[in-house]
Amino acid sequence: MTPSDLNKPAELTLWSSRNPAHTAKGRHFSTLRAALVAAVEAMDAGEAQPWIITDAGDVLAPNWIASHRL
Structure with missing residues (x-):
């Protein structure tokens, strides 16, 4: 990425x-x-486990999202 x-x-x-x-x-x-x-807002609220699929087809799991906060 x-x-x-x-x-x-x-x-x-x-x-x-x-x-x-x-x-x-x-x-x-x-x-x-x-x-x-x-995704980070949802995680911080404790309401969801977010997964992201990028335009290039990469799948970003909750642990990756948590460790790469903006």
Whole structure:
């Protein structure tokens, strides 16, 4: 992943921390940077486990997101 990837589209999926594992909400973001901000906010609220799929097809797991906070 390169710094320019932060300006490319990304898809954020939030898996609920409270509901059964099959419950998820997906959102498209115009930039990976915006998706990361939303993912960190959800993690900090304790409501979800976020997963992000980048425009290049990379899958960013919750542990990766937590360790690469913006």
